[in-house]
Amino acid sequence: MGKINILDCTLRDGGYVNDWYFGKDAITGLLDKMSLANVECVEVGFLRDVTYDENRSLFPNKASLDSLLKNKNKNLKYFVMYDVSSPIDIDSFPKNDGKGIDGVRVIFKKDRFDDGVSAVKKFMERGYLVAANFVSTNFYTDDEFISGVKVFNEIKPYTVTIVDTFGSIKNDEFLHYVKLADENLDKDIVLSYHAHNNLQQAYQNAVSFVNLKLDREILIDASVFGMGRGAGNLNLELFAEYLNTNFGKDYHIVPVLETMDEYLQETYKKNFWGYSLPLYISGTLNVHPNYAIYLAEKNTLTEKSLYEIMKNIKEEDKQKYKKEIAENYYIEYMNVFKDDAEDLKKLSEEFKGKNVLVLAPGRSINEYKDKINAELSKNDTIGISLNFYNSEFKTDYLFSSNMRRYSKLDDKVGTDIKSKVILTSNMREAKNKDYVINFFSLAIESKDIIDNAALMVFKLLIKLGISSVKVAGMDGYDVNNPYVYSDASTQFDFSSIAEERNKLIKKEIEQLKKSLKIEFITKSLYE
Numbered sequence: 001m002g003k004i005n006i007l008d009c010t011l012r013d014g015g016y017v018n019d020w021y022f023g024k025d026a027i028t029g030l031l032d033k034m035s036l037a038n039v040e041c042v043e044v045g046f047l048r049d050v051t052y053d054e055n056r057s058l059f060p061n062k063a064s065l066d067s068l069l070k071n072k073n074k075n076l077k078y079f080v081m082y083d084v085s086s087p088i089d090i091d092s093f094p095k096n097d098g099k100g101i102d103g104v105r106v107i108f109k110k111d112r113f114d115d116g117v118s119a120v121k122k123f124m125e126r127g128y129l130v131a132a133n134f135v136s137t138n139f140y141t142d143d144e145f146i147s148g149v150k151v152f153n154e155i156k157p158y159t160v161t162i163v164d165t166f167g168s169i170k171n172d173e174f175l176h177y178v179k180l181a182d183e184n185l186d187k188d189i190v191l192s193y194h195a196h197n198n199l200q201q202a203y204q205n206a207v208s209f210v211n212l213k214l215d216r217e218i219l220i221d222a223s224v225f226g227m228g229r230g231a232g233n234l235n236l237e238l239f240a241e242y243l244n245t246n247f248g249k250d251y252h253i254v255p256v257l258e259t260m261d262e263y264l265q266e267t268y269k270k271n272f273w274g275y276s277l278p279l280y281i282s283g284t285l286n287v288h289p290n291y292a293i294y295l296a297e298k299n300t301l302t303e304k305s306l307y308e309i310m311k312n313i314k315e316e317d318k319q320k321y322k323k324e325i326a327e328n329y330y331i332e333y334m335n336v337f338k339d340d341a342e343d344l345k346k347l348s349e350e351f352k353g354k355n356v357l358v359l360a361p362g363r364s365i366n367e368y369k370d371k372i373n374a375e376l377s378k379n380d381t382i383g384i385s386l387n388f389y390n391s392e393f394k395t396d397y398l399f400s401s402n403m404r405r406y407s408k409l410d411d412k413v414g415t416d417i418k419s420k421v422i423l424t425s426n427m428r429e430a431k432n433k434d435y436v437i438n439f440f441s442l443a444i445e446s447k448d449i450i451d452n453a454a455l456m457v458f459k460l461l462i463k464l465g466i467s468s469v470k471v472a473g474m475d476g477y478d479v480n481n482p483y484v485y486s487d488a489s490t491q492f493d494f495s496s497i498a499e500e501r502n503k504l505i506k507k508e509i510e511q512l513k514k515s516l517k518i519e520f521i522t523k524s525l526y527e
Contacts (some may be wrong), residue, residue, distance in 0.1 A: 001213035003080065004247060007041035008034050008236055009194070009221045009228075010259070011057040011083050015415050016229035017271045020056045026263035027057055027068065030224075033195060035073040036255035037240070041219065043105065044068060047082045062093060066100035077129065079103040084115040096127035097141035103129030109319060110139050113148060120157050129158040131192065136165040136319055137177055142501060145177065149184045159219055164205070165319075167231055168197025169282045170212070174205045175212075182214055192219040195234045197226060198283030200210045200275060202234040207242060225268070230289040231279040285310050290321040293328060300402045300451055309333045327447050334426040334439050334451070343435040344463060347422070351464045355381045357521075359395055360454055360494060361388040362475030364522035369393075371521060372472045387455040389417050399449045399460075401439065403427050424456065448497075449504050458512045468517035476502050476525025502526075 011022065011030060012483055022030070027044075034042045044065065045057030052064040059065050061078060069078055080101050081090070085108075096102070098202050104123045108116025116132065123130045132152050134140065141149065152160050162177050169177070174193075179190050193209055195202035206220050222239050226232035237260075240251035258270075278292035283304065287310050295306050309329050317325055357375050358364065365372060369392060376383045376394055381393035387405040389412070398417065400406040401424040413432035423430055424439040441463070442456040449455065454474050461469055477498035509518060520527050 002215060002217040004210055004243060004249065005040035005217065005219040006236065006240060006243070006251065007043060007079070007192070007219055007221050008037075008039050009043045009233065010264075011045050012043040012228070012238070013233055014222075014223050014227035014264075015045060015057050017148075017227060017273050018267050020058050022055070022057055022263065022267075024054045027055075029263055031068075033255040033259045034077055037236075037252050038250055039076070039236075039240070041077040041079060041103075041355055043079045043081060043221075044101070045080060046086075047080050047088050047104070048086060060088065062100055069100045072100075074165055077102045079105050079129070079131070081105045081107060082119060082123070084108045084112050084119055087119075090119060090122040090126075093123075093126060099488055101128070103131065105131035105133055105161075107133040107135050107163070109135045110144070114182065117155070120152070121155060124157060125156065131159045131161055132157050133161040133163050133192075133194065135163050137162045138164070138169050138173060139319065142180060146184050149181055152189065153184075153186045156186065156189060159192045160185055161192035161194055161219075161221075163194045164196050164201070166283060166286055166289060167196030167201065167279070168286045170199065170201055171208055174201070175208055176210065178209060178214075182212075184218075185320055187216050188218050188487070190217045192221065192223040193246070196228065196283075196289070197231040197233060197275070198279045198289060200231075201203075202226075203238060208233050210247065222262060224256055227264060227268075227273060230273065230293055231275055231283070232273040235420060261369050268491070278306055281307050281310055283312075287313055287318045288321040291326050291329075292325060294321075294326045298330065298451075300404055302403050302407055304429065305333070305403060305411065305480060326382055331447070331450070334443075336425040336428060336439065338425040338436050338438055340425070340435075340437045340441070343437060347435055347460075348464045351382060351461075351466060354466075356461060356466055356469045357381055357383045357395075358454060358457055358471045358474070359383060359385045359393055360471065360473035360475075361386065361390075362473035362522070362524075364475050364524075365390070365393070365473040368472060368522045375470060375472075375521065382510040384457060385419065386457060389419065391416070397422055399453060399457050400424075401453050401456050402429065403429055403441070406430060422460075424451075426451075444508055446504050446508065449501060449508065452505060452508075453514070455505065455508050458509075458516055458518065462512070462515045466516065468519065470519045470521050471524070472520075472522045474520065474524050474526060475522070476505070 048058045050058050050060050052060050078101050082104050106116055106119045120130050120132050183436055222234040222236035222386055224236050226235040237253055237256045242251040244251055278296040279289055282289045282292035384397045384399050385395040387400050387402050389398055389409055398419040399422045410431050420434040422435045423433045426439040442459045443451050444455050509526050
């Protein structure tokens with residue numbers, strides 16, 4: 001059998017987690033640890049048309065790479081990645097002078113195959129070890145993949161890589177592509193594998209790959225603690241240990257563990273990567289994982305709804321993620337029409353001549369409990385809870401536009417929860433409801449806060465002829481603290497986008513105040 005190699009891709013693929021901002025000490029420290037770990041190859045980051053920042057693993061030119069790699073380990077091959085979809089000027093990229101980077105990994109999607117071939121040739125002409133990475137290999141038919149492999153047989157790059165971009169290639173299918181590659185790829189070309197872990201297949205596939213004991217050199221990508229976008233990648237420490245035990249390799253595990261402790265632990269705490277149901281769904285449906293991440297971050301959809309949306313993503317959109325495309329699928333799913341004229345009429349009658357208190361789940365309601373209950377106890381006041389229910393506050397109505405949150409309450413309606421329920425029409429899975437209002441009649445124009453419950457209720461009150469409302473618990477989002485809710489069951493971390501959400505919500509409130517007097521009776525950033 002041929003030699004087995006590991007390539008550490010933490011600084012490149014792991015960069016999707018932290019926008020490649022590892023910090024200078026972490027970047028140089030990780031490279032030192034990889035030298036000590038005895039891996040054969042390391043990927044230092046992306047070639048990108050950016051202004052160089054020594055704290056990020058993005059490099060605009062060879063000079064910036066030379067600066068990083070002044071103290072190279074001669075036993076370690078250093079690679080950088082080049083994406084044909086985000087190109088730099090290869091023609092101006094200097095020839096390999098033995099300093100800095102040793103090789104370039106070229107990634108290309110199926111529809112950019114010819115661009116990939118061109119880039120591989122140009123970097124090879126400049127004397128670099130070059131990898132040809134078939135992005136989303138499972139989107140190629142057998143004939144297309146074999147044809148592509150044979151093109152590279154003529155060029156003879158250092159390696160050709162099977163890439164499981166969406167983490168959707170199961171073991172049988174993976175071994176099928178390995179077989180096609182092994183039978184058709186020149187034996188002098190290294191065969192590589194880059195995994196993603198949406199279906200928890202990375203380790204099994206890698207183990208199956210090495211256990212074939214192919215008569216050729218192979219290379220497997222891995223990252224420290226599996227660091228990578230969403231579900232992450234193959235865990236370097238796990239796979240290295242397997243190779244030590246079963247193939248007599250001599251990888252040193254302690255430096256890998258130290259890398260996690262010294263450089264990545266805080267990032268992991270702030271930006272989780274690993275197995276999740278949304279990414280499992282994207283993997284099973286062979287859809288770009290960013291759709292799952294974007295839709296899950298809405299925090300309005302159940303896993304069933306996520307599945308239904310991603311199942312309906314068109315074939316031509318599955319590989320190319322754009323926020324605008326994802327938003328359109330989300331809006332299309334939420335757009336369920338319901339003739340709400342009768343429900344609006346009934347609600348208008350019930351609210352006529354009443355004062356209204358809207359109760360949001362901010363932490364301030366715990367501090368102002370007596371004041372809030374004093375308002376709710378008034379005979380002429382109607383209370384509306386937003387996306388939550390707290391038995392300490394006797395509200396008359398529960399309003400929800402968020403199926404994920406309402407799913408925790410649905411079975412309690414009529415028993416523990418005596419409030420009448422007003423839902424928006426996107427709540428397809430809800431069993432218990434008294435009134436259903438068209439989602440888009442209450443939707444907010446800004447797509448980033450399109451389904452904010454408080455703003456939607458304000459719009460509903462205007463429809464019902466209400467001229468003023470008191471508000472409690474609408475505290476606003478804290479950029480430094482995700483724990484802004486009164487109850488852990490309603491918790492959701494908006495801290496990373498707090499400033500933008502607060503700005504958009506405040507702007508919308510100012511517009512609504514033209515038709516509705518809004519009085520905050522607890523502390524709020526929106527006063």
